[in-house]
Every structure is written in C-alpha cells, then in structure tokens.
Amino acid sequence: MNKLPTPESLLPLPPATFHILIAVAEEDRHGYAILQDVEARTGGELRLSAGTLYRSIQRMLEQGVLVETRERPAPELDDERRRYYRITPFGTEVAKAEARRLAQLVRMARARGFVPAGH
C-alpha cells in the first residue's frame, strides 16, 4: 500500500493534530480522554469538537502517526466500548519535527522583537 512519508512531508500539522499527538504522548488515551486533556492543558481555551477529533484520528491512523492499541487498562477502569489510541514511533518523529518548526519560528520572531522579554 502507501509508502510511509517522511515526517517533514506532513508539516505543518493542523493544530488539532498536534494537540492530539501531545495528548497521547505520555499514555494511551481514548477519544473523550483526549478531549479532556486538550481542554485541561490549554486552560479551557481549546475545546475540540467530537467530529473534529474523530476526523483527525481517522486521518492520523491512515498517516500512521497513531495506532489503535489492543492493550486495555485494568477492567475496573475500562469501558469496553472505548477505543484507545497510541502514538507510533513515526508519530513521535512527526511531533518532534513540528515542535522544531515551531521553535524555529519563535526564534525568528524573537530576533525581530515580536516576543516580549521573559517569554
């Protein structure tokens, strides 16, 4: 089927995609947990809609940055209808590449004095 693309070929990432990658970076999460994590980390500023989330997840699965995992949490915590998503090594590469791109942008912005001192 598809040859795997290079991480750079997926850049720049849509914001939702980047947030989802960050959300699943530390542990496997199901969809609703991802929404909650994004909301919590951005202090409620970014609230992804369910449709956006799952459309992003569908695309990310096709791109190979996420996989659905078969490992389940302890049964007492689990709802068996839920599906859990894990970042792939390729996904990690992509997230890093995006972070580098953003950092570079911020460096350039700082050099022009767009970023106030202390940030």
Next chain:
Amino acid sequence: MRAYQLLLHLYPSSFRDEYGEELEQVLAARLARTRGLPARVAVWAGALLDVLCNAPPAHLDILRQDLRYTVRALGGAPGFTLTAILVIALGVGANTAAFSLADYVLLRPLPFPEPDRLVKLWERLPGYSEMELSPANYRDWQRMSGSFTAMGAFVSQSVNLVGQGDPQRIEGTGVSASLIPLLGVQPAMGRMFTEADDRDGAPATMLLSWSMWQTRFGADPGVLGRHLLLDGTPCTVIGVMPADFHFPNKLATFWAPLQLNEQAYQDRSNNFLDVVARLKPGVTPAQASADLAVVSARLKAQYPADNKNVDATVYLLRNDLPNQSRLLLLALCGAALCVLLIACANVASLLLARALGRRRELAVRAALGAGQSRLVRQLITESLVLAMIGGVLGVLVAISAVPVLAKLIPAALPLAQEPTVDFRVLVFAGLLTGITGLAFGVVPALRACSGSGLGGLREGQRAGGGQRERLRSGLVIAEVTASVVLLISAGLLMRALWRVQATDPGFRAQGVLTLRTALPSPKYDNVARRVAFYDRVLSDSCALPGVSGAAYVSFLPMTMGGGIWPVNVNGKTLDRTEGHTASMRFVTPGFFASLGIPIHQGRDVSEADTRDTLFTAVVSESLARRYWPRDNPLGQHFEFALHERTVVGVVGDIKVRGLETTSEPQVYLPYKQVNDGWFGFYTPKDLVVRASGDPMQLAAALRRIVHEADAEQPVSDVQTMSDVVEQETASRLLQARVLEAFAALAFLLAAVGIHGLLAFTVSQRAAEIGVRMALGATSGGIAQMVLRQGGLLALAGIAPGLALAFAAGRAMGSLLAGVKPGDPLTFLAVAGLCAVMTVGGSLLPALRAARTDPAVTLRAE
C-alpha cells in the same frame, strides 16, 4: 440520543460505522457533566454544529481518497478506460444533440409574452384540416367570437426592392395592424402600424427586420422616414423590429400592412389568410374551439353556398409544426436513447468483466478493513469519473453535431437563430451523464462487492460465477435488440427515401435551369408591356448556344402548392370540397417542351390565344379522364377561373405539390389570358430554360439578358430544376443518414459487446477448454461451441428486436411514404446483417478457443 444517531447519518457510512458509538459517548459524557437547561441546550447546539461542519469535509476526505485510487485504477487499465470513455461520449453526445433539437423545436416556449395564450386558427373543410381563412370569414370570426382579446392575419409577400444597390427580391409578410401588437412585441425603433395604415388605399408603410436594417442600411438610424421602392411603389419605413423578432419565420425581412380592399371580402372561398389570435385570460383552446364552432354554425346558415362545409380548427401557435417534423424529432430522440442504452449496457458489461478481474484486489482491500459500503462507494466513484470524462467529450460531440442535425428542423418556426448547445442543454447533459454513470456503475459495483464476490482471496482469478455471466449475457442481448430496432428503422427510412426518389415527377428535370423574375405592379400592369418583356427574354434565351427551349410559368412545380381553383363541368356547380379542383398555371408557348412534359393530344398554348379569342386550356390527363372518360377531351368546355375554357390539348400529369403529396389535376392557361385583377399572383414569373450542357453555365448569360430587358428587374431563385426536385428529398436523405449513423454506431457497439463477452468467457474457461481438449474434443468442436454461444445470444436479441422494430415502424408510419412497417426485405437484410455481426464478433474468441493448448492451460493450474 436517537436524534443524535439520526444526525450522524450525515457522515459517510464508513466513518459512522467506525466512530459513531464513540461520538455518542462523547456527547453523553458532556451532557452528564452539564447542569441546567441552557447549558444542555448549548451542548446540543454545539453537537449539531459539529456534525454540520464536519460531515461535508469527511465526505470530501473520502472522495479525495477515492479519486486518487480511481486515477491509479483507471490509469492502470488504459484500454478499458479509453473504450469506456469513448462509448459513453458517443451515447451522451448523441442524446445531448437530440435533446438540444427537441428542446428547441418542441419544448421551448415561443419568444412572446404569455405564449400559451397564442393560438393558430384554420378553416376546416372535408379533406383539408387546415385551410387558410378567407378575408370575409376572418372578419366574421373576429366579430362574432368572444374567446379572444385580439385576432390578426398575415400572408407571405415577396417584393422587388429597387434603388438599394442591385435590384433584389426580398421576402416579407403582409400583416393586419392587430397582428404584431397581439404577439406582444413593440418595434425596437420607430412606431407600430395603426388601423389607418392598414386601410385600403393608405400610403404604403413598412417595418424592417433587425437583420435587414443591419445589412442593407448599415444600422443607420436615419432609415426612419426613408422611402423605399417596393415593386415600384414608394413605401415609408416607419420602424425597425427587435433583433429576436422572427415572424412567421426567419425568412421575413420586412412587414407591411395587408390593406385588404372590399373586393377581397367578396369571395368566401378565396382562402389565403394565416390567422393568429390571443386567447382571453383563462380561456382554453378547447373553449375557443367550441366558441368558433358556434360561430361557424351561424355562418353556415348565413352563407350556405360557400360555408356549408366550413368548420374551425384551433390549436396553440406553439404546435404549429408539421406532424412529420415532430415525429422525426421523436424518432431522433428514440434513436439516441437506444444508442445510450447500448452504450450503458456495453460499459456495464465491461465493468462486470473488469470487476471479476479485480476480485483479488477488492478482496485484499476488504481484508484490510474496508467495509462493503466503502468499496461500493469506491467503484461507483470510478464509474462516475468515467461518466464525467465521457460526458464532457459527449458535449463536444454534441456541439459539433448540432449544426448538422439542425438542418432537420423546418424553417417554419418563429424562433431565433439556430439551436445551440446552451445552458439548458448542458444541464440536461450533466444529468444524463450522472444517470448514465449510476446506471452502468451500480449493478457491477454491488455484484463485485457482494458477500460471495469477496471470497475472491480464496478463489483468485478463476471463478466466473454463472449469475454474473447471465447478467452480462442479458446486457449483450439488450444491445443486440436495440441495434436491431435501430437498423430496421434506418432501413425502412432508407427504403422510403428510395421509393420517393424513384417517383416520376412527370417532367424531365435534368438539364433545366430556372430563375424567377417577378414583375412588379403597376409598372407591368399593362399586358402589352409584360408580353414585350417575356418575348425579349425568351427569344434572347433561345438564341444562346446549347439552349433548346425556354418558357415562363406562374409557379415552378414543387415550389408552390397553392393556386387551386374549382372546376365546373357542363354548367353544374361542383363542390370544391369533393375534390373538384385543379391547380392553375399560366404558361408561355413551349413550356411543355422545355420541361419535358409530354403532350398526349392536341396542341400547346399559342401566341394566338389572347383575351380577344376563345379562352383555351391545356389540361392534364387525370383531369380529362375524370370529366370525359369516354369522350374525346379536345373541344370540351368547362368553367374554370371565372371563364368558360375550351380544351385544346392534353398533357401528362406532374407532381405539382411535390413527390410525396397527391397533386390536383393541372390546368394550363395561355399567358395572354391572365385576368385583369389577378396581376402579381398568377402572372408568369418563373423562367425555365432547357440546355444541352450543364444548365448552371447559363446563369450569367440569363442574368445579363434580364438586365438588358429591364435594368431594374431583380433576378432571384436561380437554381436547376434537378435541385428543386432534390430539395424534395433532402430532408428525407438527412433523416435516413442520421438514423443510419445511429444504427451503425449501435451495430458496432453490439458487435463489440458480443466479442467482449465471448473473449472474456473463453479466457475464463481456458482451463475447462483445456480439459475438454485433453479428453479428446477437437478444435473444430471447441470453436463451434463458442460460435454457438454467440449465435444464441444474437438470436435471443434479434427476436424481440424484430417485434419492437415492427412497432417502431408503425409508430413512424407517416414517415415511410407507403413502405410497410413490416417490409420483408428490410427485415431479412437486417437479420442477415446481425448474423454477420454475430459471426464477426464471435470469430476471434472462437479461434482463440480452438487454438487452446491443453498442455499449457493445465500446467497453469
């Protein structure tokens, strides 16, 4: 939650299957966290907005994916792709072209306000369902009926225009003052006719057509008030009509008031007015018809002599179209539809075959998690892409075909310009393309992706599936049926064409040149002056090298059907409605010799036949036979055209009304005996010259001769008599050609269909054939088996085809000029052709099957 589940149906089904439950869970979780009605409403609103915003992009995602996949899949099979696209292009093209014509002629409303209230009125007499009105009846209908807001009359006119460059003959229309206003049209410039303009003896006025104003007067606004010399009479231009006004047809270049005089109202049997009326709001044509029936009944009682058989016919102006044209268009649409059907069947068949070849690939995709609906969607996308490319090409085909097909349309409609492929037609083509794509795509896609079909991973390339082959066979049979119908219809039209072409017109057209010099009034009112003109032109013409005869006649045969008068024999007044009529022509001596009409008895008209001598007549054989079957017609008397005439000669009958219409018997009168009041209409105006070489070579010399006789006299309608006769069959020829082209296309497609199916079957059954041969079957036996399959397919298609073709033949009976719808020769010829097609289509697959090497195929197993 039920509502949300319904809402989720906006997503593609594959997405819904995958994430539907989770989406519901998310909404449920959000609702569980919310307290209070406003907050819950906000969550619901958010969910609704979410679905509305995300569903279209989700569809687009899939479409993008499918398109990528389609490009790869189609690019991988260029032969298949090209064939399919071409076949679709032909189908869509043929239908788009046919539709643009039918739309133009049959569907589109007339370019006048409230066109549904415009009706055409006719007198109806036994034997004539549509006869023009006599002025007296027109006036009475107008006075006595209550269904119309207005009624208007018109007649075609052609006049000599002098003083604007070369003298020229121009076509126009004489109209009552009420006519153009009732159509709802105003001049683009200047003023409309008034009742005063229309009164007998009023100063002559005219309205110019837009194109006449543009071409002849360089769009000069100063043309208003100018005086033009029409037939020698000064005529004031009072206005210019808008560019899109064409009435009664495209030929009209000017309009002038009718100016009927009191004399015109005397004779109720002198029918020459075309009449249009506007219905009062809410009145239907049927109600108007009933109203006029009452009026006609009163007139019958009032004028029993003239009106005892006169009724009225009313129909929408929109439908003022010869029945043959309507039928022809319907036949054209039917033929195009047949071609499209065959094209669809062919492409569906191709797709089925291809789907079989792709079983393994589809099975792999299914195994990798693509649901059935997802695969069906993918295959239908492929079909629609094929259809769309084919459709675009088809529109190009239509654009190039429409100008040719447009010649099938009679010029007798008040419509603008030529039919073109416009927005309406493009919408039609788009719809057609979509339907086509679905028609040939859905069944193969469903078949390919059905549960059993996806067992392909196990079965690999091998299985054919009896059901699938039955479906393909059905498609091929349908193709054969449709092509048989088209072939027979084309064959019948061809036979009709030959039959008409073989009709003896009664004269020898070859080697005759004709032209028209319509002498204007009042310049030529004087008989002596007219005779001097004819004598000069005729003697000069006869002096030209190679010319063996020249003569003048009122109207050439086949160019004018009218000029009919009642015949009264032995003082009995015979009823014109019982066919006691004859066509009347004034001729100069030598007319019969020039046109090659045989004189059976007696003599030609002569220079000695003047108004001071006996009124003489030369009659055609059928007239003589009818009234004096046992006596010698020479010396017999009959009353005709207001005088008693003595028969001095009998000549052969000719087809005055054209090759396909029954003509009245003919009466020829000496040119010096034209009645005083009839100047213009019946005065001889058409010159016929018989030459030994190519008659067209004489044209320049004849123009010069006319110019020398009268420098102000225009010459028009220069053509050979052969051309006149050919024009009779020109539209038939074109009809036959168009249908032939469709039939040939269908024939070819059906052959391709048979070939494709058999070739595919043979390749699918290679192993079986190998086994048979290994078990002792001969090559001949194998070839026979394949040929037999082809033969059965053809037979199954031909049988219903013959029956349908017979029905089609009956439906277009009036186009067939007497050829029987079950014409055995045509049916046999088509059956033979189909046999050839079957053998041709089956030959290659049969040979390939016969050449099967059992060792090779069995090893491949």
